[in-house]
Amino acid sequence: MNNVRIITGNEAAAQAVKLAKPGVIAAYPITPQTSLAEVLSEYIEKGELKAEYVRVESEHSSLTVCISASTVGARVFTATSSNGLLYMHEQLHWAAGSRLPIVMCCVNRGVGAPWSIFNDQQDSFSQRDTGWIQIYCRDNQEILDTVIQAYRIAEEVYIPVMVCYDGFTLSHTMMPVEIPDSGLIEKYLPPYKPHTFLTSDDPVTINPVFFPYRRENSKGVLCDGYMEMRYKLHAAFEKARTTIPEASKAWAKLTGRDHGGMIWEYKTEDAELVLTGMGSIANEATVAADILRDEGIKAGVVGIRAFRPFPKEEVAQVFRKAQVIVVFEKCFSYGYEGGLCSDLKASLYGTGITAPIHNYIVGLGGRDVKTGELVEAARVTFNAVGSGETDNKTIWLNCYTGTEAEDRK
């Protein structure tokens, strides 16, 4: 009965897109996203997916095509990575500001300069404040399931959703993935209903200049100012806090697979040492937690699934019993610390949680992060806090800039 296939993360995403049946796809190839865009064009060419594949000359244009198609009522999809995502930056704001439920896969990769084609999460992290929901996946099954959930979430709250997953680590790694029946998707995903339908029967101007204050239009209707429009986007994000877990639960009811809503937990009930992160690194941390438990350290893991909206209530709850918190992350806010760590600390402020937080910056530009290294880092932090250290720290794991002799010290 179960249709389980061994496929890459990119193919898992493509399978999900096929099931969600978008009418328009526009994507520009970039490593490590390329095979996703290729597989989708293959589906369309073979007639397995009845969508229009619009070939474009850049990522700025691919998202623009999606914005236009979504505005006239089509369900759309795009995907990119790294500098391609950065090239979309302006249009990311337009998509969110226009409240278009576009779904995009960001196959996470480091950004230049210097050039890198390998995995880290600096690309999507640097687009954090563009008004897109961001969900990070930890394995290929979660990628497939999340892309389908993303359409439901996006079309319910009218916010575009970026489904993020690690380049190569997931995008090019094969895992068993169960592909759901298309009948199941019809039950789960209602047809896309645009909030504003642009048509020549009723011509309107979309996104004209908005003035600083509310004003009466020529028909005597009180219209929003720019600030009200921005607030409505934020209010929709607040609503998404319940929409995201609901979408997960409804999916779990149909498929039996629950990847968590805003966050997921692993052995946190009695954990003194809580490891946290986003994407595949958090999944790897569960193996590290088991090793630490064998050593007698009660370790657990909190995976941050939704980065925006940030799971502030959830983290305040789940870290309550933690004595030591270790954040592993693959992005950085220059001149400060890891982006996830900052947001986590801000959410914990005023909650009474005073556990020291050590922020490990790992695996930038595809540097391999071994489970043993996570165990060692977590152990060092746990012991340091145990011997009375209370400071928060930011540590670049396995990063040396001295001579070999200096680095060995």
Added chain:
Amino acid sequence: MIKNIDTNISGVCTPAPGEAGRTGEWRDVRPVIDSTKCIPEVKGKPACFLCWLYCPDGVVSMTIPVTIDMEYCKGCGICAEECPPNAIKMVREVDIDE
């Protein structure tokens, strides 16, 4: 009193005069038409109307005499620039006695 509130979640407007506010308030210089030079007026029949054609705000009328809606004219001066017989003069608002 305004009873209706726009419930759109994205920026939408229907083209209508004044959708961008009273743009006439932006004006520093005002187009003043000399009826002794204006072609439709001189000839007494519909002709020329290049001011109407070129006006980016659509505030010039295609009538005899040609009129300009000062509620929305921003005073850009394009009509004066395009007028073949130089019938339109741009006059500083501060120099106009009303």
